[in-house]
Amino acid sequence: MKIKLKEMGNSLFFSLIGIAAILILWTLGVKFTSVGLLLPTPLEVLQRMAYTFSNAIGRELTLPMHLAVSLRRVVIGFSLASVCGVVLGIAMGRFRMVEAVCKPLFELVRPIPSVAWIPLAIVWFGIGETAKTFIIFMAGFVNIVVNTYAGAKQVDENMLGVAYMLGANEIQAFFHVVIPSCVPYIFAGMQVGLSTCWMAVLAAEMVSSTEGIGWTITAGQENGDMTQIFVGIIAIAVVGLLLAVLMRWAERVLCRWRVRGK
Amino acid sequence: MSETRKTVIECKHVSKTFYSMAGDNLVVSDLNFNVYENEFVVLFGPGQCGKSTILNLISGLESPTGGEIVVSGEKVSGPSPKRGMVYQTTNLFMWYTVMQNVEFGPKMQGVPKKIRRERAQKYIDLVGLNGFENQFPVKLSGGMQQRVGIARAYANEPELICMDEPFGHLDAQTRYLMEEEVERISNTARRTVVFVTNNAEEAIYLADRIILLHNCPTSVHKEYTVDLPRPRDYTSPEFLALREQITADMDNTL
Numbered sequence: 001m002k003i004k005l006k007e008m009g010n011s012l013f014f015s016l017i018g019i020a021a022i023l024i025l026w027t028l029g030v031k032f033t034s035v036g037l038l039l040p041t042p043l044e045v046l047q048r049m050a051y052t053f054s055n056a057i058g059r060e061l062t063l064p065m066h067l068a069v070s071l072r073r074v075v076i077g078f079s080l081a082s083v084c085g086v087v088l089g090i091a092m093g094r095f096r097m098v099e100a101v102c103k104p105l106f107e108l109v110r111p112i113p114s115v116a117w118i119p120l121a122i123v124w125f126g127i128g129e130t131a132k133t134f135i136i137f138m139a140g141f142v143n144i145v146v147n148t149y150a151g152a153k154q155v156d157e158n159m160l161g162v163a164y165m166l167g168a169n170e171i172q173a174f175f176h177v178v179i180p181s182c183v184p185y186i187f188a189g190m191q192v193g194l195s196t197c198w199m200a201v202l203a204a205e206m207v208s209s210t211e212g213i214g215w216t217i218t219a220g221q222e223n224g225d226m227t228q229i230f231v232g233i234i235a236i237a238v239v240g241l242l243l244a245v246l247m248r249w250a251e252r253v254l255c256r257w258r259v260r261g262k
Numbered sequence: 263m264s265e266t267r268k269t270v271i272e273c274k275h276v277s278k279t280f281y282s283m284a285g286d287n288l289v290v291s292d293l294n295f296n297v298y299e300n301e302f303v304v305l306f307g308p309g310q311c312g313k314s315t316i317l318n319l320i321s322g323l324e325s326p327t328g329g330e331i332v333v334s335g336e337k338v339s340g341p342s343p344k345r346g347m348v349y350q351t352t353n354l355f356m357w358y359t360v361m362q363n364v365e366f367g368p369k370m371q372g373v374p375k376k377i378r379r380e381r382a383q384k385y386i387d388l389v390g391l392n393g394f395e396n397q398f399p400v401k402l403s404g405g406m407q408q409r410v411g412i413a414r415a416y417a418n419e420p421e422l423i424c425m426d427e428p429f430g431h432l433d434a435q436t437r438y439l440m441e442e443e444v445e446r447i448s449n450t451a452r453r454t455v456v457f458v459t460n461n462a463e464e465a466i467y468l469a470d471r472i473i474l475l476h477n478c479p480t481s482v483h484k485e486y487t488v489d490l491p492r493p494r495d496y497t498s499p500e501f502l503a504l505r506e507q508i509t510a511d512m513d514n515t516l
């Protein structure tokens with residue numbers, strides 16, 4: 001336990017050194033070289049970030065409000081993608097017919113990056129919320145389907161037999177055997193799905209939007225406001241990281257049964 | 263004694279062929295035996311002789327291609343919670359705790375929570391896992407996982423429990439321990455048990471009656487009634503003599 005703490009302390013220490021080194025190099029570069037024409041200093045970015053916490057970027061929304069707009073879009077698109085993805089993935093894994101029809105389709109759709117849907121989404125749905133929801137949905141959906149499908153395929157048929165022997169009917173066996181043994185796979189899909197959804201909302205907002213964290217970056221570009229661009233990028237990184245941590249925490253709670261250690 | 267006791271299993275001219283592209287495989291041929299209420303019967307035979315197949319037929323996971331199996335007066339036609347099974351590999355629901363595994367059967371059949379918890383607790387205590395109710399199976403040793411499997415089968419209170427080489431994967435030490443446990447459990451919670459093994463010692467230690475099987479295609483080769491006093495002593499002369507006889511008879515089945 002002691003050793004573990006020490007190791008953790010060490011790795012934290014080294015990653016802090018890494019971050020500090022970059023910040024120092026960045027500051028020095030900006031202060032003493034021509035890089036200064038292109039970049040704000042980290043301190044300026046931080047000050048602007050603090051400032052935009054209570055002051056609007058653009059017409060009326062502050063930084064947290066822009067983030068909230070983007071997060072709301074992600075939550076809607078990602079939830080839809082999760083529900084549809086899990087249902088379809090399990091149906092593909094459990095019913096030959098569905099598998100035969102859908103599997104080739106997904107092999108085709110899988111390599112398409114979510115930004116490729118942007119033009120189509122705009123043509124189909126215009127530039128409103130529906131188009132954005134669609135783009136985000138597509139970004140998460142494919143990952144979740146593919147992973148859930150893999151999970152549904154690996155369900156141990158013997159365990160279904162065990163459930164029947166103990167008196168379970170088909171529906172009970174489905175909910176007590178099929179679903180739980182898919183959960184780790186569903187989670188793997190949702191983890192990747194959430195981060196691709198988060199990337200997709202930014203892409204969608206950069207193309208057509210009047211608010212949201214993606215928009216703040218495009219707006220910064222249009223005004224030649226380097227600091228605002230950096231504020232946007234860092235906010236994206238931090239929120240993306242928080243989302244990943246949230247998912248990992250949820251997985252730890254829901255997949256506790258897989259953890260061997262103490 | 264068989265006249266006064268209720269017959270639980272009747273195997274009547276049972277045969278089983280597995281059909282496949284590669285050819286038909288006759289695994290069980292004209293198998294006949296009875297098992298009586300509260301009897302501990304060991305099916306004893308060499309590996310790959312069809313022991314698991316017989317248990318699958320009794321439990322209803324497979325259906326015979328000839329003859330019929332009657333359990334408590336009803337012809338077997340599919341899996342039923344009246345017939346419990348303890349498997350060679352543990353086959354626990356890894357995503358459920360010990361308690362959730364043990365109460366699974368009663369829960370599926372709609373037994374109210376309070377009653378099924380009490381019942382599950384009784385069998386968890388019986389197999390010596392008191393204190394482990396809320397652990398997940400990954401954290402238990404192989405022997406402890408098998409105990410959960412046994413408790414799960416008993417908690418369903420079936421009229422018949424089949425055990426398919428439940429200790430085959432355990433090390434010798436744990437195996438002896440588990441044999442003692444099963445002896446104790448079946449003394450406390452009397453049930454009709456059909457226990458499959460290819461270990462002569464285990465068979466003699468546990469059985470009221472041993473049915474020695476022919477090698478493939480399987481049928482009954484010989485029966486032994488074991489009435490050594492319990493708990494049995496592996497090193498007593500009677501035990502060793504019986505063991506020698508069974509081993510010799512088994513060589514004739516090959």
Ligand SMILES: Nc1ncnc2c1ncn2[C@@H]1O[C@H](COP(=O)(O)OP(=O)(O)O)[C@@H](O)[C@H]1O
Nearest residue numbers: 280287289308309310311312313314315316478
């Ligand atoms: N589902 C099946 N399909 C085809 N052959 C099978 C099947 N189950 C068992 N067998 C065959 O039946 C024989 C006996 O198997 P099994 O009952 O598992 O033996 P044991 O449990 O005594 O080791 C083996 O030769 C095996 O190949």
Ligand SMILES: [Mg+2]
Nearest residue numbers: 313314426427
């Ligand atoms: Mg076997």
